[in-house]
Amino acid sequence: MxxxxxxxxxxxxxxxxxxxxxxxxxxxxxxxxxxxxxxxxxxxxxxxxxxxxxxxxxxxxxxxxxPLKEMHNHLDKTYMALDWKAVIPVANLKERLELEALELVELADSTEQRATKMIETLLKYGVTHIRTHVNIDPYIGLKNLEGVKAALEAFKGIVTHEIVAFPQHGLLRNEVPKLMREAMRSGATMVGGLDPAGIDQSIEKSLHEVMTIATEFDADVDIHLHDGGSVGYYTADKWIDIVEEAGYKGRTALSHSFCLGDVAVAQQEAIAKRLADQDVAIMSTVPINLNRTLPPIELLDRHGIKVHFGCDGFYDSWSPYGTGDVLEKVTRFSELNRKIDERSLRYGLKYATAGIxxxxxxxxxxxxxxxxxxxxxxxxxxxxxxxxxxxxxxxxxxxxxxxxxx
Structure with missing residues (x-):
């Protein structure tokens, strides 16, 4: 033996x-x-x-x-494995989404190739688990999902994964809920959402649709929440209500969640208690943006809320920057928050290892x-x-x- x-x-x-x-x-x-x-x-x-x-x-x-865990990624968006190109500037989010929509069809045929290169890069840095959001939209249907699935299959037994069906161009457009359900039947493992106020322009309707699809497929949820201030705060608070009503404790996450840092500390404490009660995780990318308040990661951590870091999309139509090293996010968080002693530096690793x-x-x-x-x-x-x-x-x-x- x-x-x-x-x-x-x-x-x-x-x-x-x-x-x-x-x-x-x-x-x-x-x-x-x-x-x-x-x-x-x-x-x-x-x-x-x-x-x-x-x-x-x-x-x-x-x-x-x-080993490291990459908990917020977009394998389908990267330009990796293609020739260099920088980002085309736009005036606002609406223009960025319109530009991405034009690119989707052009890039769809190379999704597997590009995703494979990103997975190889993440693995080289020590990542053995990837949560990837994949565009599900009316422009390319499930093409990106098919390419990402094929890329991940080649790493079976090495890299574990979760695939979030992500309605990047809005969940409430007529055909998108149907496409989201097709994606869940075709290999996506989680249900995503995006800015119920800013993109879908109907907070309650958008959040309820996310939960309806999730419960239909008994799938976990991860929602992009960029909406800031009181609107974002209300959205997060409403989501906790829906999680509690659906009995979905411990099965959902809110990504980005800048709104949690936009409000007074008393409000941060109040919603942190609610997030902890329903075990809603927070996914952060610790972006460099001097005009954007980060979620109060240390306050959330003190309340026992699971906080995980990810690199988000990198080198794509949104940004030419990024390396794929999730450890960089821990270093950035530590530097921004003056973590300079042995204990606090050591503790920060948990955000890139799912708490280990x-x-x-x-x-x-x-x-x-x-x-x-x-x-x-x-x-x-x-x-x-x-x-x-x-x-x-x-x-x-x-x-x-x-x-x-x-």
Missing amino acids: SEGTWLTNVKLEIGERQLANGAYETETALFHIQVKDGRILEIKDADSIDDLQGQQLDMSGKLAIP TPLDKNGVRVWPKENDEASFVFFEAASTAEVVARKPQKRWVMVNGKMVSS
Whole structure:
């Protein structure tokens, strides 16, 4: 019987110590990790005198962290794998959507090729799960969905995924609800929505239609919410009502949600309690926009609300920027919020790993454990804090015990 493979000399975080000056420092040690059939069988101190049976892969003191999760993406929109082109400027959102509509037919035939290139890029950075929104609209029907599905199928067993049927050009247009239902029957796994006020111009009707489709297919929901101020706040509050009425606790998310940062702190606290009560997650891309208030991520986190980061679309008709490294979002959030000490830098990793960190808030080791999935991202770094602050570009990615990028 195969003994599996030993990953030798893996650096793991084991705790922390407080220095004389009051600062905290992460403690690490070297371990040998036995993996077999995609799981961790055993974790031994590296100075163990036991003979290691089976194959060995020397990780030479590289630091292991949990794999990254890309929780807000648009695989179908990218220009990656095509010739370079910058974005055509427009005056407003209406013009941007009109321009994108003209491009959709032109780009549809290359969706699989472009999505594949983006998946490869995300994987190289350590992403092993992708939540992608896919345009479902009257211009190309389900063509983008077909291309994205084909691209993801090629990474089966390496990258897990969720596909959100996304009505980018409005949900309440006559043919779109029918197309959304076709998308759910054709491989989409979640139901999306977009700006019930700004795009659909009917908050209640738009939100109820999203939930109607979701309950019809027993699917989870992720709604883009760019509408700001009191209008956006009302939309989020109304959505929580609908979630509670439908018994959909823990099955929905609001993406972007800038409106939550546009209101007074008392209102932020009030809606945070409601979001937490119905376990509504918040997906943020931490954009650089000096004219836009970010959602109050730390306040939401204190209330126990799940907050996840994603890169959104990048290098597409909306923006020429972006690399696909979700760790950049953690670094940006940390820098914007003056997270400069070891503990706070280390804690920020959770926003890119679906909440998993090697040490908990108290500095106690909680990952990895025996029988966990044998998936890691390895860095030449001293600690998670250094990874967050410095974003080392060289990464070794292991999924289910197999090295897939190095």
